[in-house]
Amino acid sequence: MPIANSLLAALPGTDYRRLLVLLEPVTLTFGEVLYRPGEPIRHVYFPTNSLVSLLTPVEGHMALEIGLVGREGMLGIPLALGTSNSPVRALVQGSGAALRMKSTHFLSRFRRCAPLQKEIHRYIHERMVQITQTAACNRFHLVEARLARWLLMTRDRVQSDQFRLTQELLGCMLGVLRVAVTKAAGALQRRQLIRYRRGEIHILDGQGLERAACRCYQVVKNTHDRAPVRHSNREKAPIAAAA
Numbered sequence: 001m002p003i004a005n006s007l008l009a010a011l012p013g014t015d016y017r018r019l020l021v022l023l024e025p026v027t028l029t030f031g032e033v034l035y036r037p038g039e040p041i042r043h044v045y046f047p048t049n050s051l052v053s054l055l056t057p058v059e060g061h062m063a064l065e066i067g068l069v070g071r072e073g074m075l076g077i078p079l080a081l082g083t084s085n086s087p088v089r090a091l092v093q094g095s096g097a098a099l100r101m102k103s104t105h106f107l108s109r110f111r112r113c114a115p116l117q118k119e120i121h122r123y124i125h126e127r128m129v130q131i132t133q134t135a136a137c138n139r140f141h142l143v144e145a146r147l148a149r150w151l152l153m154t155r156d157r158v159q160s161d162q163f164r165l166t167q168e169l170l171g172c173m174l175g176v177l178r179v180a181v182t183k184a185a186g187a188l189q190r191r192q193l194i195r196y197r198r199g200e201i202h203i204l205d206g207q208g209l210e211r212a213a214c215r216c217y218q219v220v221k222n223t224h225d226r227a228p229v230r231h232s233n234r235e236k237a238p239i240a241a242a243a
Contacts, residue, residue, distance in 0.1 A: 004048035005099065006072045007119050015115050022109065023099040028052070028092045030164065034075060035086035044076030044106045050096030051157050055089040055172055063089060064138075065173040066131050068150075070094075070157025072224055073123045079103055080110055080120050093169060094158050129223045137216040138175050144184040146174050148213035151194065151203060156221065161203040188212065 003009035008016060028034070028050040035041060037057060045052070047070050054067040066088065069075050075090055084103070110116055137146055150173045154163055165173075170181045185196045193209045195202040203209055210217065 004071055004097075005046040005074075007074055007123055008046055008099070010119050011115050015113055018113070019101070019109060019116070022101050022105045024101070026098055026100045028096060028098050030092055030095045032092040033089060034092065035088065035090035037087060037089055038085055040084055041076050041079055041086050041103050043100050043102055044074055044079065046074045046099040046101075047071055047157075048097045048099065049094075049158060050092065050098050051094030051154060051163075053091045053093045053169065053173070055091055056087070057089070063172050064175045065169075066134055067127060068093075068130070068153055068157060071159070072157065073126070074120070076103065076106065077120070077124060077127065079107055080117075080124070091169075093165070094154070094163055096158070126220075126223050130220050133216045133219050137214060141214040141216070143174055143176055143180050144187050145212060145214040146216075147181070147184045148188060148193070148209050149217040150174065151201065152206075152209055152213055152217050153220070155203055155206070161206065163201055164199050165201050166199045 003016070008019070011019070023046070026045075028045075028047070034043075034045060034052065049071065052069045052075055053065050054069065055063040055065050057063050069090075078084070078086060110120070137149065147170070150170075151165075154165065155161060167178045167181050170185070171178050174181065174184075185194070188194045188209070189196055191208065191212070193203070193205045193212060195204055
């Protein structure tokens with residue numbers, strides 16, 4: 001069976017199998033908090049069909065989303081950088097499956113496995129591109145274009161045109177009030193690009209939504225698409241039931 005997490009799928013089969021015995025399948029539920037700012041990271045997560053938002057608190061304001069993590073990557077990156085506490089709040093945005101590993105086991109394998117180090121370093125670069133592009137986007141682009149970008153990023157990670165996003169979470173994603181979210185979503189609906197009702201979003205026209213989005217979406221997507229896959233164990237390695 002194909003390995004549903006892209007980072008794990010890029011590892012050589014032997015290294016993946018060594019990781020597999022340390023991974024446990026878990027189900028992440030909408031609204032679940034995996035990490036809180038300043039608290040120890042006890043597990044790393046490799047989402048398969050789930051989606052997690054990374055939120056940073058801003059004094060006197062709502063939390064602001066700075067990144068999304070889905071099947072392309074992992075949660076727990078600070079451990080690979082020598083930090084044991086989380087700088088962000090990790091909130092499950094899309095329910096689904098993931099593979100989980102204790103942080104002590106992850107650090108042990110990370111220190112001894114060069115291919116795992118290379119893939120995580122590559123993913124850290126992708127995350128940096130996403131965060132820096134998001135900062136620039138929030139400063140210069142219109143809310144409607146930013147909303148289109150986040151919806152496309154969510155679609156790519158859950159691999160579905162239908163998913164759940166509350167107005168509160170959309171506000172965190174865009175750094176705006178709910179009234180601005182309502183206005184932007186309404187504009188995309190009138191153009192028949194999406195259908196949005198009671199937190200349920202259905203992308204009706206993916207190509208049209210890409211045209212409505214700012215260029216930031218393509219910048220982040222291209223960074224991931226251009227990453228070389230040095231190994232492929234998709235046909236060779238077993239996969240945990242959750243994936």
